Amino acid sequence: MSHARLPRTVAAATGAIAVALALTACGSSNPLDEPTDDASQGTSSSDAVVIGSQAYYSNEIVAEIYAQALENADIEVERKFAIGQRDAYMPEVESGAIDLFPEYTGNLLEYLDDSTDATSPDDVYDALTGVLPEGLVALDYADASDQDTYTVTKAYAQEHSLTTIADLAKVEGTVTVGAAPEFEQRPYGPAAAKEVYGAELAFSATGPTTLESLLAGTIQVADIYSADPAFQTEDIVALEDPENMILSSNVVPIASADVADEISEVINAISAKLTTDELVGLNVKSTVDKLEPAAIATEWLKAQGLI
CATH class of the missing domain: 3.40.190.10 (Periplasmic binding protein-like II)
Structure with a gap:
């Protein structure tokens, strides 16, 4: 009408x-x-x-x-x-x-x-x-x-001198990103992180437990929306995305x-x-x-x- x-x-x-x-x-x-x-x-x-x-x-x-x-x-x-x-x-x-x-x-x-x-x-x-x-x-x-991010704990960022998503390429050993299952196939998922930033990331379908998994250290990177209250209530930080890989x-x-x-x-x-x-x-x-x-x-x- x-x-x-x-x-x-x-x-x-x-x-x-x-x-x-x-x-x-x-x-x-x-x-x-x-x-x-x-x-x-x-x-x-x-x-x-x-x-x-x-x-x-x-x-x-x-x-x-x-x-x-x-x-x-x-x-x-x-x-x-x-x-x-x-x-x-x-x-x-x-x-x-x-x-x-x-x-x-x-x-x-x-x-x-x-x-x-x-x-x-x-x-x-x-x-x-x-x-x-x-x-x-x-x-x-x-x-x-209010968008996807590649987020890490502040302690992990400090330990590995992380500021941008590209810095993940410098971390030795397996780095796992956790998110909802569909994140793996998104245009800004792990494959894009490798193509755009050279960061090789394993993937874990953590779904609703993504934040808890990040805080527990079972994953090192989490897809958390940028307006999530956890950015004020927890010691986490979103890595910068200078190439605008993320929508x-x-x-x-x-x-x-x-x-x-x-x-x-x-x-x-x-x-x-x-x-x-x-x-x-x-x-x-x-x-x-x-x-x-x-x-x-x-x-x-x-x-x-x-x-």
Whole structure:
């Protein structure tokens, strides 16, 4: 469905119609219309900027940051959080039912174009803007990323003078990288590490125990996402990837073209402040401190001077 946008003065005069439409929508099987216990969802308004999020705590925190910043700028918002994964929400984004969504450049690019060979942040962003469906706009991407890494313990990095993935080629003996099973066949898996950096790595399918295996020393390198709270709570470090072997996946706001001009100044200011370290800190607030996304967002926006 298309997302009609009315002037705020007109919207106030059409409340009765909006109520009738909302009642009709309750019978829809659309996942966006399903009832939720989350008090942050709000009520529907044809004049609101509808913000969505994945069913992923980190993504919901960023969506809540967007929402509060826009509200601070006197822009009405409606929250449609925890929708699910890309297959569930992208049709709604493309249709205009959702106006703003925090996405990840590399992952979204692969979803839209699985033949892409772009990997660096700028190249991925440029490629993404070229394949976005009509009616969608990519606002400024953030330095913050949530992407694969080749990560080691700080002690192992110090012992072997490791700074980049290339430095793994200097380590004597067997060096094993642990990850989900599919990592072995990824374009940035062990074969790519050998081709690009000359690092010969054995592979272990450690799956959900990857971090524990790294800390226990049963593997020496781990594929851990760059925004994982463990980068703040554990003594680990991601090795640099100067050749951009790993697909860059920076946080990027995807907006409907009909609201992009209205919201871009507010949202781009957030992207300018959101680093990977900041994103890790936000995730720690959720997973360790057990704060709600709304509280995390408010604290961060105030600390950054954005509200």
